[in-house]
Amino acid sequence: MGAGHAALLVLADGRFPAGGHAHSGGAEAAVKAGRVTDAASLEDFCRGRLHTAGLSAAALAAAAAAGVDPLALDDAADARTPSPALRATARRLGRQMTRAARAAWPSPELDALAAARPRGAHQPVVLGLTARAAGLGPLDAAHAAAYEAVSGPATAVVRLLGLDPFDATAVLARLAPELDHVAERAAEAARRAVHEGPDALPACSAPLLDITAEQHAAWPVRLFAS
Amino acid sequence: MHLDHPDVYPHRHTYSAASPLRPDGRRRALRIGLGGPVGSGKTATVAALCRSLREELSIAVITNDIYTREDAEFLLRNAVLPPERITAVETGACPHTAIRDDISANLEAVEDLEAVFSSSSVGPLDLILVESGGDNLTATFSKGLVDAQIFVIDVAGGDDIPRKGGPGVTTADLLVVNKTDLAPYVGADLEGMARDAEAQRGDLPVAFTSLTAEDGVAPVRDWVRGQLAAWTTPAA
Numbered sequence A: 001m002g003a004g005h006a007a008l009l010v011l012a013d014g015r016f017p018a019g020g021h022a023h024s025g026g027a028e029a030a031v032k033a034g035r036v037t038d039a040a041s042l043e044d045f046c047r048g049r050l051h052t053a054g055l056s057a058a059a060l061a062a063a064a065a066a067g068v069d070p071l072a073l074d075d076a077a078d079a080r081t082p083s084p085a086l087r088a089t090a091r092r093l094g095r096q097m098t099r100a101a102r103a104a105w106p107s108p109e110l111d112a113l114a115a116a117r118p119r120g121a122h123q124p125v126v127l128g129l130t131a132r133a134a135g136l137g138p139l140d141a142a143h144a145a146a147y148e149a150v151s152g153p154a155t156a157v158v159r160l161l162g163l164d165p166f167d168a169t170a171v172l173a174r175l176a177p178e179l180d181h182v183a184e185r186a187a188e189a190a191r192r193a194v195h196e197g198p199d200a201l202p203a204c205s206a207p208l209l210d211i212t213a214e215q216h217a218a219w220p221v222r223l224f225a226s
Numbered sequence B: 001m002h003l004d005h006p007d008v009y010p011h012r013h014t015y016s017a018a019s020p021l022r023p024d025g026r027r028r029a030l031r032i033g034l035g036g037p038v039g040s041g042k043t044a045t046v047a048a049l050c051r052s053l054r055e056e057l058s059i060a061v062i063t064n065d066i067y068t069r070e071d072a073e074f075l076l077r078n079a080v081l082p083p084e085r086i087t088a089v090e091t092g093a094c095p096h097t098a099i100r101d102d103i104s105a106n107l108e109a110v111e112d113l114e115a116v117f118s119s120s121s122v123g124p125l126d127l128i129l130v131e132s133g134g135d136n137l138t139a140t141f142s143k144g145l146v147d148a149q150i151f152v153i154d155v156a157g158g159d160d161i162p163r164k165g166g167p168g169v170t171t172a173d174l175l176v177v178n179k180t181d182l183a184p185y186v187g188a189d190l191e192g193m194a195r196d197a198e199a200q201r202g203d204l205p206v207a208f209t210s211l212t213a214e215d216g217v218a219p220v221r222d223w224v225r226g227q228l229a230a231w232t233t234p235a236a
Ligand SMILES: Nc1nc2c(ncn2[C@@H]2O[C@H](COP(=O)(O)OP(=O)(O)OP(=O)(O)O)[C@@H](O)[C@H]2O)c(=O)[nH]1
Pocket: B036, B037, B038, B039, B040, B041, B042, B043, B044, B045, B071, B132, B133, B134, B135, B178, B179, B180, B181, B182, B209, B210, B211, B212
């Protein structure tokens, strides 16, 4: 393993300037629909997202960090993202992350991906390749992706509901053991994907997140971009 | 596993607004940010600047609406510029983050506009105006996003704002005090505002405007022309 944990802290910092602050990870739609109203329902929402879209994203990130062809992973990410709105979001965020990553950890692999996907590759793939450029391993990349899957919605719900920020942070802390577990599963799948290709990666999804993402994209007034 | 790239891989600093040149070596468009409190007249200033300069300059606008596309739609509805010259960026309830702490979405919008026009028969842009969502007195633009910034306040927001200072009032390249036509109605002391602004800003310029007046944007337009002249003149 190249780098120690410090690079992971830089990468997973909520202030890493890669555009995440403008996105709620589906939380805005869930709040509007009355499915997230307090800390308990936020925890349910985050748990659901972690084990579905979160696991898929973590596995893609881990595979990219493990050296699996990022373009093949980008196609695999498309196949795992049926909602056009979420595909667009993932690519937009991937492009923004590419910009930040190339400034933070210059790397020929990031340059090559940026050249091959000028409009942006899927964000988890870029995240994984960024982890690789930072000298981090697949498990680190999976942790970063899995954490993002829950920290984004939690931060958004603090803004959307005026939820007590201490309660929101406690939700994330309670989810930490499950997050570790999801990251390990993702890294294990990534190890297989090195030999078997992207088909070895999990393809979990949350249909309600896909459906509400499409609806949310059509709202005329919203606080978050997704 | 270790880093794939050896230490000889050069450090790059070309991913911010820092470089004034386009890939083809020519000077890119000047980027001017407009920030300031909600409702002070940022969009009205952008609209007036576009109307007044669009015959002589190729202009594009990026709006940072907080939760709607109102500013972009206002500019479209009023046919200030054709739609391909206006881009709306979404800021996730946090306008100052999008112009300062995490400028990635705005930079992408800037570069997309530049790329589209450079590769079209229209040719490259001269000026890109970036309007921030209305925010507080501490909201300023990153130097990585814009080359110069205008902070717009208005007399109705309280004539003590220049005295209070804050990063916007104190450091912006141009401070605009707008809606001077309303001064008599809100009891604003314009001379006091000018004195306070000078105390805060030293030699940095201040423009008093009323956009309801005929050619009320003139002082801002003249300042923009000056910035452009300095921008396009190669350094000696
Ligand atoms: N009387 C007067 N009204 C003005 C002037 N400039 C702008 N307004 C009005 O003030 C209101 C707000 O102006 P905008 O340009 O939308 O303000 P803004 O700073 O873009 O507002 P946000 O983007 O919402 O923060 C509009 O109704 C304008 O018509 C002025 O010089 N005098």
